[in-house]
Amino acid sequence: MxxxxxxxxxxxxxxxxxxxxxxxxxxxxxxxxxxxxxxxxxxxxxxxxxxxxxxxxxxxxxxxxxxxxxxxxxxxxxxxxxxxxxxxxxxxxxxxxxxxxxxxxxxxxxxxxxxxxxxxxxxxxxxxxxxxxxxxxxxxxxxxxxxxxxxxxxxYPLAEVIPMAPDTGAARRDLGLAQEGRVVAVLPGSRMSELKYNAVPFIAAAAELARRDRSIRFVVPMAGARQREYFESLIRQAGLADFPLAILDGRSHAAIAAADAVLVASGTATLEVALFKKPMVIAYKMMRASWEVMRHMAYQPWVGLPNILARDFVVPELLQDRATPAALADALWRQLDDEAARNRLHERFTAMHHSLLxxxxxxxxxxxxxxxxxxxxx
Missing domain, CATH: 3.40.50 (Rossmann fold)
Structure with missing residues (x-):
């Protein structure tokens, strides 16, 4: 294997x-x-x-x-x-x-x-x-x-692993987070190449959200020790090291379950977020030359798996040049702020979960x- x-x-x-x-x-x-x-x-x-x-x-x-x-x-x-x-x-x-x-x-x-x-x-x-x-x-x-x-x-194997009704309170207790207040999970990717391009704009977007609401808490799961070390070096170089983040060793599912909204790199993690019934913003940045090649090879308008399965933009996608810190923060703010949209999304994702079991x-x-x-x- x-x-x-x-x-x-x-x-x-x-x-x-x-x-x-x-x-x-x-x-x-x-x-x-x-x-x-x-x-x-x-x-x-x-x-x-x-x-x-x-x-x-x-x-x-x-x-x-x-x-x-x-x-x-x-x-x-x-x-x-x-x-x-x-x-x-x-x-x-x-x-x-x-x-x-x-x-x-x-x-x-x-x-x-x-x-x-x-x-x-x-x-x-x-x-x-x-x-x-x-x-x-x-x-x-x-x-x-x-x-x-x-x-x-x-x-889809994770449709069996992830509960149909995730326990947000239990996840927050597990991570030592307060029950009250809003939590945003930031998932910039598990590969080193993903961190290289996504870490700084993702954390800069989180910093912008924090300026709008100082009570928001941010959790960032890392896939391994090498990824964590590289991530921390990137945000230090970008002048974001003093920004309060809870960086986790693994525990991505707990981070998603605890969150009110998720900023997530395009990939299989987007479907995990959907199975947890969480509002999200899907984003991705990569080397310019790779992007120019790949964007001309796409067959359909969606990149994120939840949108592909729904055949609709049920959650926003901000890719490459559109994935600016300001645009990501704006999109996340809307996901946090629109209660009616959050409820509709929960229904769509519950139906999606049942279809994959x-x-x-x-x-x-x-x-x-x-x-x-x-x-x-x-």
Missing amino acids: VAGESSGDLLASRLLSGLRPALPDAEIHGIGGPRMAEYGFRSDWPMEKLSVRGLFEVLRHYREIKGIQIALRDRLLQERPAAFIGVDAPDFNFGLAAPLKQAGIPTMHFISPSIWAWRGGRIKKIARAVSHMLVVFPFEEEIYRRAGIPVTYVG RDSARESAQAVLRLIGAGGAA
Whole structure:
């Protein structure tokens, strides 16, 4: 198995929670994180080596990442595992899976890349690399069936983990926050490249909100020690170090649950915020050259997963040049201030949560067992 970042580690751990009881003695290894390790997974390389985002950012680390991919490919071709499962990280995993599938090793990919949003031509590459695709959104099944790729809809794993009615009070007690007053969670991303571009405008927006209402409290979960150190250095350099923030080691779900509104980097975290039924502002900044390439490849007007699933701008998206501290603060202020809109959003997100519920651990584990039993023809 290969997962390339913290969200993939969490998704993979859900699959392993269903698979490990059926395969108690199996050796499961590759690249992954601490949640996967809880189920006896062994990581042959640190997961952080793959946690790079953006076309040109990846180029800077290309030699090292490609070297890991080749070394793992050669090891697996010699080892001939019962199956290879790539979890997200599609560029790395498809490049690794294709020669394995060609050599007769069953390959599975867990969570489809957003071919319905951009780069739809990748479906041919996926067909060469993947014996079976696991998808987390119901509309994705038909895409793969039309392409002749075996597919199973397993539901969105976090829809089972996140409660239908999150306890804001309990989350605030857990984080040592007062029950009264407003709380804003700031999630600038888990990758170092995301922090590089998002940390300063996100915290500058929080500082602007604090000037409007000194009683607002801000919580900022960090994915790891390296991310926290880098984040703190960035805000020091920007002159924001004296701004009162509660920086958390992990605990992103507690931070979201405790919040009245969330400023979140575009990615899977946006859907987690929706499952917690929280108003949010989705934002993202990246290297200029990467942005110019990617914005011309989009198929639809939405970037955030909640908006894509709703087929509507149910929450604001402020990307690249529009993601100024002032614009982010204004958008967050509206999310905090409009009670009627907050109630409507809660209803939309509750319906979305119900639509994504499935026993994903069982469904994904059963699909893996069928794949192994069918020798790649599942």
